[in-house]
Amino acid sequence: MVKPASPGTQPASVSARTKKAEKRKTVYRRIGWLACACVLAYVAAHFAVITSLQWGGEENRIAVNVGEVIATALLPLLILVAYGARTYKWGLWLALVCCGIGAVVCRGLL
Amino acid sequence: MRETFRTHMGWLHSWVGFLGGLVLTAIFATGTLAVFDKEITQWMQPEVVLKANSVTATPVALHHAAETMQAEQQQGRFAFITLPSWRDPVIRVLHYDGHEFIGPVLDPIDGHLFPARQTAGGQFFFDFHFALRSGPVLGCTIVTILGICLLVAIGSGIAIQIKAMWPDLIVFRPFGARPRAWLDAHLITGVLFLPFLIMITYTGTAIRARGILPPHPLLVARHSEQTAQKADDRPKGGRKAAAQQTDLLPPPLAPLIAEAKERLQTDKCELILFSKTEIRIFRSDEASLFLSRDMVSFSRADGHYLGTHIQNGAAAKTTQLIHGLHYARFSTRLLLWLYFVSGFACTVLMASGLVLFLIKRRKNAGNRIMFRLAEGLTLATFIGLPISIMGLFWANRLLPVNMPERLSAETDVFFALWALSCLHGVLFSILKKPLIGWQLQITALAIMAMGVPALDICSQTHSWLHDATRYYVLDILVFLLGLSALFSLTILKRRSV
Numbered sequence: 001m002v003k004p005a006s007p008g009t010q011p012a013s014v015s016a017r018t019k020k021a022e023k024r025k026t027v028y029r030r031i032g033w034l035a036c037a038c039v040l041a042y043v044a045a046h047f048a049v050i051t052s053l054q055w056g057g058e059e060n061r062i063a064v065n066v067g068e069v070i071a072t073a074l075l076p077l078l079i080l081v082a083y084g085a086r087t088y089k090w091g092l093w094l095a096l097v098c099c100g101i102g103a104v105v106c107r108g109l110l
Numbered sequence: 111m112r113e114t115f116r117t118h119m120g121w122l123h124s125w126v127g128f129l130g131g132l133v134l135t136a137i138f139a140t141g142t143l144a145v146f147d148k149e150i151t152q153w154m155q156p157e158v159v160l161k162a163n164s165v166t167a168t169p170v171a172l173h174h175a176a177e178t179m180q181a182e183q184q185q186g187r188f189a190f191i192t193l194p195s196w197r198d199p200v201i202r203v204l205h206y207d208g209h210e211f212i213g214p215v216l217d218p219i220d221g222h223l224f225p226a227r228q229t230a231g232g233q234f235f236f237d238f239h240f241a242l243r244s245g246p247v248l249g250c251t252i253v254t255i256l257g258i259c260l261l262v263a264i265g266s267g268i269a270i271q272i273k274a275m276w277p278d279l280i281v282f283r284p285f286g287a288r289p290r291a292w293l294d295a296h297l298i299t300g301v302l303f304l305p306f307l308i309m310i311t312y313t314g315t316a317i318r319a320r321g322i323l324p325p326h327p328l329l330v331a332r333h334s335e336q337t338a339q340k341a342d343d344r345p346k347g348g349r350k351a352a353a354q355q356t357d358l359l360p361p362p363l364a365p366l367i368a369e370a371k372e373r374l375q376t377d378k379c380e381l382i383l384f385s386k387t388e389i390r391i392f393r394s395d396e397a398s399l400f401l402s403r404d405m406v407s408f409s410r411a412d413g414h415y416l417g418t419h420i421q422n423g424a425a426a427k428t429t430q431l432i433h434g435l436h437y438a439r440f441s442t443r444l445l446l447w448l449y450f451v452s453g454f455a456c457t458v459l460m461a462s463g464l465v466l467f468l469i470k471r472r473k474n475a476g477n478r479i480m481f482r483l484a485e486g487l488t489l490a491t492f493i494g495l496p497i498s499i500m501g502l503f504w505a506n507r508l509l510p511v512n513m514p515e516r517l518s519a520e521t522d523v524f525f526a527l528w529a530l531s532c533l534h535g536v537l538f539s540i541l542k543k544p545l546i547g548w549q550l551q552i553t554a555l556a557i558m559a560m561g562v563p564a565l566d567i568c569s570q571t572h573s574w575l576h577d578a579t580r581y582y583v584l585d586i587l588v589f590l591l592g593l594s595a596l597f598s599l600t601i602l603k604r605r606s607v
């Protein structure tokens with residue numbers, strides 16, 4: 001006679017399977033979040049370089065070099081903030097706001 | 111599953127660090143060697159006799175250099191001249207072969223050509239460091255992306271370890287339990303060399319940032335400008351026309367160099383470029399921390415002064431500082447050694463990170479094929495790379511001096527050994543005998559490294575009495591590497607018993 005499982009407990013294999021699925025889901029979610037953070041950070045860095053083009057004046061090339069220097073610092077920093085701050089749910093929002101500001105500045109609306 | 115800030119950052123640090131680290135370790139190792147690229151080139155060309163006092167070229171030697179440059183240009187090569195410096199007291203007439211700057215070497219006193227063997231020299235490590243030997247577009251782009259990955263890994267590493275930085279700095283237990291020892295090595299090098307790691311990674315990535323940031327109008331304009339200039343500089347009608355247009359020998363270079371020094375207000379000029387119409391003399395990279403491309407132009411026909419190009423201003427200085435800090439050409443010998451030691455420590459940091467990643471996952475994922483593959487690749491990066499570098503040195507001494515295509519034969523030996531090490535590592539890992547794989551490769555490394563000085567002595571290709579420092583230093587360093595490999599082997603064998 002098969003003994004019924006007591007309420008609130010599950011067989012070990014089912015529990016392990018659920019745990020594994022949950023872990024996999026967590027990893028997929030992390031990858032997705034990281035991908036979003038990378039894209040947004042990249043777009044923001046791109047806008048930083050484009051903005052330096054507009055402020056370069058006659059010596060445009062040198063200004064762009066400086067823009068690249070700033071963008072290089074911005075890119076990993078934004079990735080870290082956008083991904084790391086997901087615990088507090090505002091990471092991607094911040095990156096999105098940075099992109100928005102960059103887009104607006106680039107279009108010369110400010 | 112509870113997700114905290116530290117678990118997020120830990121995951122990011124592990125995976126970005128491991129996947130990027132497999133290549134970044136090689137990039138850092140070759141970059142560390144590239145700090146002494148000139149000295150390695152000299153070791154690999156023992157036929158070149160260095161006279162430490164001859165840091166200025168005589169007019170006769172410059173005349174011979176101009177003739178050699180012209181002969182190179184008539185063969186369709188874009189040749190230029192580098193003047194003697196305290197690190198490399200010879201005249202070199204170089205051209206870019208797609209990977210390295212190579213070419214004839216001349217005595218700075220009488221201008222005779224040294225019968226130097228064809229070798230990639232220290233330039234090989236430089237090329238691998240910044241382009242993975244895959245060309246300036248693909249290779250540089252990959253390296254720059256990896257630079258960003260490293261910055262992310264550094265940032266996440268700081269985030270997870272910030273509270274324990276002080277204890278990490280002083281606690282090292284090399285004879286502790288295995289994960290503990292590796293973790294201590296990872297943390298102590300990470301914390302101690304953190305400023306250098308951030309500086310060198312950031313400056314390296316910023317220098318090549320154009321490769322990964324999106325194209326913009328200036329890039330297109332600049333590209334078309336450069337293409338037009340190249341078309342203008344390169345004679346139409348191929349090599350025959352080139353020969354006709356570069357028939358005239360440039361005017362005497364000594365007075366032009368003196369004038370350039372005066373106009374640039376420097377006591378060192380290093381590089382002379384020749385276009386169809388102009389001679390451009392550049393300030394030496396050693397002159398200052400700011401690596402500028404300040405230059406004076408002269409007419410190629412009669413040597414009259416055309417103009418001076420000096421970049422000043424905050425923006426230009428920022429860029430020059432970034433270049434100067436990364437290339438470290440301004441350095442004294444002591445500072446070069448500091449760069450070397452710091453680069454070595456950062457390589458150890460990354461390599462220990464790779465091993466830690468595997469140790470942590472062995473229990474849960476040790477049987478998976480991906481784990482086995484990762485283990486094999488780690489072995490190829492950690493031990494296989496030094497083996498192949500030793501192979502390059504062996505090939506340099508063993509291959510016949512006048513062998514055709516000697517340069518590519520040397521580099522082929524390097525890559526063949528690395529591929530072999532990779533195959534060996536993956537095979538032993540798949541066969542579930544990784545420890546034997548490690549032991550075998552460490553043994554090979556010890557034999558090859560300790561064999562290099564012996565080979566150098568046996569080949570007797572240079573005088574040990576005259577300016578032998580470069581040979582002693584490299585041989586001793588390589589021998590020490592062999593000894594440390596031997597020491598690691600004994601520890602590994604003791605633990606496996």
